[in-house]
Amino acid sequence: xxxxxxxxxxxxxxxxxxxxxxxxxxxxxxxxxxxxxxxxxxxxxxxxxxxxxxxxxxxxxxxxxxxxxxxxxxxxxxxxxxxxxxxxxxxxxxxxxxxxxxxxxxxxxxxxxxxxxxxxxxxxxxxxxxxxxxxxxxxxxxxxxxxxxxxxxxxxxxxxxxxxxxxxxxxxxxxxxxxxxxxxxxxxxxxxxxxxxxxxxxxxxxxxxxxxxxxxxxxxxxxxxxxxxxxxxxxxxxxxxxxxxx
Amino acid sequence: xxxxxxxxxxxxxxxxxxxxxxxxxxxxxxxxxxxxxxxxxxxxxxxxxxxxxxxxxxxxxxxxxxxxxxxxxxxxxxxxxxxxxxxxxxxxxxxxxxxxxxxxxxxxxxxxxxxxxxxxxxxxxxxxxxxxxxxxxxxxxxxxxxxxxxxxxxxxxxxxxxxxxxxxxxxxxxxxxxxxxxxxxxxxxxxxxxxxxxxxxxxxxxxxxxxxxxxxxxxxxxxxxxxxxxxxxxxxxxxxxxxxxxxxxxxxxxxxxxxxxxxxxxxxxxxxxxxxxxxxxxxxxxxxxxxxxxxxxx
Ligand SMILES: Nc1ncnc2c1ncn2[C@@H]1O[C@H](COP(=O)(O)OP(=O)(O)O)[C@@H](O)[C@H]1O
Ligand SMILES: [Mg+2]
Numbered sequence: 001x002x003x004x005x006x007x008x009x010x011x012x013x014x015x016x017x018x019x020x021x022x023x024x025x026x027x028x029x030x031x032x033x034x035x036x037x038x039x040x041x042x043x044x045x046x047x048x049x050x051x052x053x054x055x056x057x058x059x060x061x062x063x064x065x066x067x068x069x070x071x072x073x074x075x076x077x078x079x080x081x082x083x084x085x086x087x088x089x090x091x092x093x094x095x096x097x098x099x100x101x102x103x104x105x106x107x108x109x110x111x112x113x114x115x116x117x118x119x120x121x122x123x124x125x126x127x128x129x130x131x132x133x134x135x136x137x138x139x140x141x142x143x144x145x146x147x148x149x150x151x152x153x154x155x156x157x158x159x160x161x162x163x164x165x166x167x168x169x170x171x172x173x174x175x176x177x178x179x180x181x182x183x184x185x186x187x188x189x190x191x192x193x194x195x196x197x198x199x200x201x202x203x204x205x206x207x208x209x210x211x212x213x214x215x216x217x218x219x220x221x222x223x224x225x226x227x228x229x230x231x232x233x234x235x236x237x238x239x240x241x242x243x244x245x246x
Numbered sequence: 247x248x249x250x251x252x253x254x255x256x257x258x259x260x261x262x263x264x265x266x267x268x269x270x271x272x273x274x275x276x277x278x279x280x281x282x283x284x285x286x287x288x289x290x291x292x293x294x295x296x297x298x299x300x301x302x303x304x305x306x307x308x309x310x311x312x313x314x315x316x317x318x319x320x321x322x323x324x325x326x327x328x329x330x331x332x333x334x335x336x337x338x339x340x341x342x343x344x345x346x347x348x349x350x351x352x353x354x355x356x357x358x359x360x361x362x363x364x365x366x367x368x369x370x371x372x373x374x375x376x377x378x379x380x381x382x383x384x385x386x387x388x389x390x391x392x393x394x395x396x397x398x399x400x401x402x403x404x405x406x407x408x409x410x411x412x413x414x415x416x417x418x419x420x421x422x423x424x425x426x427x428x429x430x431x432x433x434x435x436x437x438x439x440x441x442x443x444x445x446x447x448x449x450x451x452x453x454x455x456x457x458x459x460x461x462x463x464x465x466x467x468x469x470x471x472x473x474x475x476x477x478x479x480x481x482x483x484x485x486x487x488x489x490x491x492x493x494x495x496x497x498x499x500x501x502x503x504x505x506x507x508x509x510x511x512x513x514x515x516x517x518x519x520x521x522x523x524x525x526x527x528x529x530x531x532x533x534x535x536x537x538x539x540x541x542x543x544x
């Protein structure tokens with residue numbers, strides 16, 4: 001499809017257990033070809049989905065659209081019942097509280113310790129102090145960091161830092177966890193640990209979407225795999241494989 | 247907003263001060279300098295105004311009457327004039343009182359030679375004004391009254407005083423505006439710096455779902471705190487400077503002390519404290535609020 005095609009209004013009824021719906025979504029930046037070009041995608045509650053593809057194929061753009069960091073140029077995105085094209089600016093914080101987000105570069109607050117980094121996520125959604133004191137140690141135990149809650153961020157390994165980021169993403173009990181190359185800066189062992197944690201979180205009911213380049217892990221975990229190329233989905237398979245395009 | 251979120255926001259505002267120490271210091275120093283100048287300036291102006299006011303209160307218009315005007319007629323004019331807004335007070339001086347005053351002041355013991363009152367037609371009204379700039383209007387009016395013979399006024403004093411008053415008002419307004427602008431500019435720089443330093447943190451906050459208010463509030467609190475600190479420091483300094491300055495001048499220039507009666511520091515501070523705090527908090531709030539709006543695209 002070329003730029004400037006007419007939007008097809010979809011009359012499809014979104015099933016109740018579908019948490020992410022993209023209908024013909026196109027995202028163009030001011031320069032170059034569209035980063036996403038007419039993508040249609042449905043994800044159900046409780047799914048674990050890998051998104052793979054070459055660098056520049058539009059994976060991060062897709063994640064940013066789901067976060068409502070970007071608005072689609074065309075098409076409709078619905079996440080957890082929120083129409084992300086029409087959502088009011090003032091409703092965005094409330095919407096985002098349903099999402100947990102993990103990035104390749106951790107994005108932790110380096111001037112604060114492990115506990116503070118996780119508690120931070122609860123403070124800004126205005127959780128009562130009493131609950132913060134209970135939730136933070138519990139989530140740190142889940143990511144195997146209970147003993148390091150007082151450590152400064154720069155005293156941690158990359159794997160530990162990513163686990164802090166994961167704890168921060170999970171402490172507010174999100175319905176959906178989005179991870180954009182969470183193991184991109186980690187060695188194989190730490191990568192596996194993060195992936196296993198995310199699988200465990202998924203087994204507890206959270207929908208998990210992971211962008212990754214880690215072929216070995218994708219092929220071993222037997223999850224749904226969506227393969228992107230040049231802004232379109234070229235493969236979408238249950239128990240899929242990370243196929244080599246080259 | 248929850249009570250612990252409220253304290254968290256205030257706490258973050260305090261922490262911001264420490265996170266950008268040098269910028270905080272620079273803005274506190276500038277606001278302090280501005281408000282120090284303002285304080286000194288204010289003290290000088292209020293004292294000057296006090297001197298002018300005292301002088302103004304002494305300015306009077308004296309109205310004399312035609313030969314043969316009765317006391318009743320004069321009192322009728324008095325009550326007529328008393329209805330005018332610019333008139334503060336009118337004192338009726340009868341011919342006898344005028345003569346008595348003259349004798350006391352100039353003749354002393356030599357006054358015995360006079361058997362009749364040589365100032366028989368000198369009964370007069372001494373009019374004190376609220377506002378010296380209205381003197382001309384009053385004089386014109388008084389001269390138009392039929393029984394009035396002559397109106398004496400102190401033209402030079404009146405014009406000089408009202409002119410000085412205006413000059414002081416303009417100069418102080420001008421200086422205050424300049425100081426305000428400089429301070430706002432500096433606070434805005436500090437907050438911009440803080441936003442730049444904490445760009446990543448702000449980003450994370452937005453991803454996690456912080457409301458715009460929650461993201462902005464600590465920066466506004468930071469600005470207000472800078473304003474409060476920046477106004478308290480000069481208030482303390484000016485307090486001691488002023489106290490020492492008036493006692494120094496009083497002891498060094500004793501001849502001037504009757505002319506320059508300084509206001510006590512408490513009188514000056516009655517107004518200077520709330521004004522300085524209001525200005526400090528005002529520029530702190532305004533400077534940070536507008537900067538946050540401009541630089542924080544939440
Ligand atoms: N902010 C941007 N402005 C312009 N072009 C962009 C921007 N972000 C990404 N792109 C372009 O969009 C395409 C998809 O990028 P991205 O979604 O980051 O891919 P991926 O995450 O799969 O590597 C690339 O061609 C990239 O150059
Ligand atoms: Mg990417």
